[in-house]
Amino acid sequence: MSLQGRSAIVTGAGSGIGKALAARLARDGASVVVADLRDYDVAAAEIAKATGARTLGLQVDVSSEADVEDLVSKTLQAFGRIDILVNNAALFSPLVPREFDRIDAAEWRKVMDVNTLGVFLCCRACAPHLRASRCGRIINLASGAPIKGVPFLLHYVASKGAVIAMTRALARELGKDGVTVNALAPGFTLSEGVKKQPAHLKHGAAIPATRAIARDETPEDLVGAVSFLASDDAAFITGQTLVVDGGSAMV
Template identity: 40%
Template sequence: MFSALNHIGQERDVNHVDNEVVIVTGGGKGIGRAYALALAQAGYRVAVADIADPSVVVTEINDNGGQAMAVHVDVAVAESTGHMARTVVDRWGQIDGLINNAAYFTTVRKKPFDELTVDEWDIAFQVNVRGTWLCCKSVFPYMRDRGYGKIVNTSSMVVPTAVPYFLHYVSTKSAIIGLTRALAREVGRHGIAVNTLSPCYVPHDPTYVAKQDDAMGTAIVQERIFKREMRPDDLIGTMLYLIGHGSDFVTGQNLYVNGGRAFT
């Protein structure tokens, strides 16, 4: 079995999980659900955090021999994210990883930038940027005390493609890349890695898909090297790499999973 050196020089098996604890925000459905199930299958204890009830996913994991817990969280509220982190530590004693998957997306309305309201702008930043920052802030003390942690933030292919009529959303996802890089500089001395995962469009929410022009999804598929729709499972390998020990010397990076739609 190959091994790698961790930040303090001890040998660490890159494939060994050892009951590590990962929080997945927005874990109750869609991409978050796929992450939670994959993490549990890989041997992680998973805190499925969501503003909606995530108990169905938690039950699915526990019934199949995994370990999961449900945590209610509003990522835009400091008291709620603080409670999330404390609840996980009270139950399992540690936090090894955080996947900031929760986002304001499916209810976003596309419109020209000069028609956006202040409320539409603010809610996008409250959830996508402030929410990411607050979740990072909430887990940081526990990762710092252990001298290790993995944070995976979520950006999007809308940043390099500069999708029009989506300015508020594109701006938040651009901010996540800068947040990740700056945060990686601050927390690296504590053995904490911070990276960004940037998916392409994944039509995982039927309500959102129904509101879109069919031509949008078709056009995106044609721009990819792999000419098919993207699925939540397409993100799992990259997520497990970033949250696991095989990426212990990777931080401040942005990894695109886009089927070859663009090279950045």
């Protein structure tokens, strides 16, 4: 129960990787806000039942300033503080992998709105409360894709490269307040969303063979790293990108 008394927001936690991360932080003792466009209530109730933690499900579009402000004020009403922000919400599994010259500008902008503007808005709105916590933590879901140069998702790869850059710069801005900012870079992970998309399964089929530990990656493979980065043991680690992919990308 290393996070007893702390309050965490996990965006995109209605399903997939985000839900697994929210459940682990709850198991570690944190009160957890499940913020998503959909399935936020069901996920929050399931996590509370499974862990005994206090949870709150909120409908939030991370690319909307008004929604993000509302997320922060309702979190404070419910739990009185914000110690941990996990920026997990992103447009990923609904995207169809294809050559860069078949991506239109509207889809590019939408990906950037959710995957980069959304991270910025959540960091900006939570920052005063993370500073006040004195043990504030931001954990951004990046990806191994910009590190490895994965083809056929150029907008997504660009957005996750931006997340790594934002993590480094923000770590320097928030370090004096004791807030750490780190990124987690998963490999191709069989989340609920990915499992429903034959195009992603086809695109990722060859990836397990590139790993030192040559098996499929699941959301459960990621929860320990986030639990650690959120804990007091990681207080002097900031600006880093932790690759958790069974040893495919080695940095």
